[in-house]
Amino acid sequence: MTGANLLTDHPALYEARFPDPDRLAGRWTEECLRRYDAGERVLDMGCGTGRDAAHLHSVGREVTGADLSEAMLAYARDRHPGPSFVRADLHGFDLGVFDAVVCLDSSLLYCRTNDQLDGFLASCRRALTPGGLLIAEMRNGAYFLGRTDLLDSPTGNTFTWQGITYRSTTTLTVDRTAQLLRRTRVWAGDDGAPPVAQHSAWRLLFPHELRHFLAAHGFEVLELHDGPGPRTEPPWQEGRLPGTATDADRLHLVARLHIH
Numbered sequence: 001m002t003g004a005n006l007l008t009d010h011p012a013l014y015e016a017r018f019p020d021p022d023r024l025a026g027r028w029t030e031e032c033l034r035r036y037d038a039g040e041r042v043l044d045m046g047c048g049t050g051r052d053a054a055h056l057h058s059v060g061r062e063v064t065g066a067d068l069s070e071a072m073l074a075y076a077r078d079r080h081p082g083p084s085f086v087r088a089d090l091h092g093f094d095l096g097v098f099d100a101v102v103c104l105d106s107s108l109l110y111c112r113t114n115d116q117l118d119g120f121l122a123s124c125r126r127a128l129t130p131g132g133l134l135i136a137e138m139r140n141g142a143y144f145l146g147r148t149d150l151l152d153s154p155t156g157n158t159f160t161w162q163g164i165t166y167r168s169t170t171t172l173t174v175d176r177t178a179q180l181l182r183r184t185r186v187w188a189g190d191d192g193a194p195p196v197a198q199h200s201a202w203r204l205l206f207p208h209e210l211r212h213f214l215a216a217h218g219f220e221v222l223e224l225h226d227g228p229g230p231r232t233e234p235p236w237q238e239g240r241l242p243g244t245a246t247d248a249d250r251l252h253l254v255a256r257l258h259i260h
C-alpha cells in the first residue's frame with residue numbers, strides 16, 4: 001500500500017466508506033439556511049469531496065468550498081463544476097464575504113487548540129455579513145462523559161478497493177490532558193505491502209464551552225442540539241425540528257453573528 005493517508009489521498013474511497021447517497025448533510029444544511037433566511041453566499045469550510053457544496057449549489061446558492069487537502073480539492077473540482085473550490089486552512093482564512101459559513105462532519109474539531117478555535121471564529125466573523133450564520137455538525141465531546149462504548153476497543157472493517165482487499169482496525173482513545181479524541185487506524189491490504197498506521201485527533205468540545213467561544217466572538221446561538229441530524233440515528237428528515245438536548249454523540253450548531 002502506498003500513500004500517507006489512504007482516505008484523504010483517495011477521495012472516491014472516502015465517499016465509498018462514508019456514503020451519503022441521499023445528500024442528507026446538504027439537505028439538512030439547506031433547511032437550516034432557509035429557517036433563518038440566510039442569503040445565498042455560502043462558504044463550506046473543510047468541504048472534503050465537495051458533495052455538500054455541490055448540493056447547496058444545485059438549490060441555487062453561490063458556494064465556495066475550502067479544504068486543506070489538494071487531493072480533495074482536485075476531486076471536488078473535477079466532479080462538481082458549480083461551486084468554486086479553494087485551498088484554505090480553517091484555523092485562519094480570508095476568502096471574501098459570505099452570508100453563511102458551514103462546517104460539516106466534525107471539520108470544526110480540527111481546531112484542536114483554543115488558539116485555533118479563536119482563529120476559526122475570528123475568520124468566520126470577518127467573513128460573515130452582519131446577521132450571517134455559522135452552521136456546524138460534529139461529534140459531541142459531552143457524549144464521552146461517563147461513556148466508554150466507543151473507546152479503547154479496536155473495531156474492524158474490511159472492504160475492497162481497486163482489486164485490493166483492505167482490513168482496517170480503528171481504536172479511539174481520550175487524551176484528557178490535550179482534551180482530544182485520538183484515533184489510530186491501521187490499514188492492511190492483501191497486496192503484500194506492510195500495514196500503515198494513521199493517526200488523527202479531534203477536539204473534545206463541550207456544549208457550554210462552545211457557547212462561551214461563540215459569545216466571545218460575537219455570535220448568538222440559535223440552535224445547539226444532538227439531533228436529529230444527517231449523521232444521527234434515526235437520521236433527520238425534511239421538516240423535522242431541532243431538539244434541545246446535547247447528550248448524544250453528534251452536536252448540531254446554528255449561530256448568528258450579532259448585527260452590531
Ligand SMILES: C[S@@+](CC[C@H](N)C(=O)[O-])C[C@H]1O[C@@H](n2cnc3c(N)ncnc32)[C@H](O)[C@@H]1O
Nearest residue numbers: 046047048067068069088089090104105107110
Ligand atoms: C471528515 S472530512 C469532512 C468532509 C466534508 N465536510 C463532509 O462532510 O463530507 C474533514 C475534512 O476537513 C479537512 N481538513 C482537515 N484539517 C483542515 C484544516 N486545518 N483546514 C481546512 N480543512 C481541513 C480534511 O482535508 C477533510 O477533507
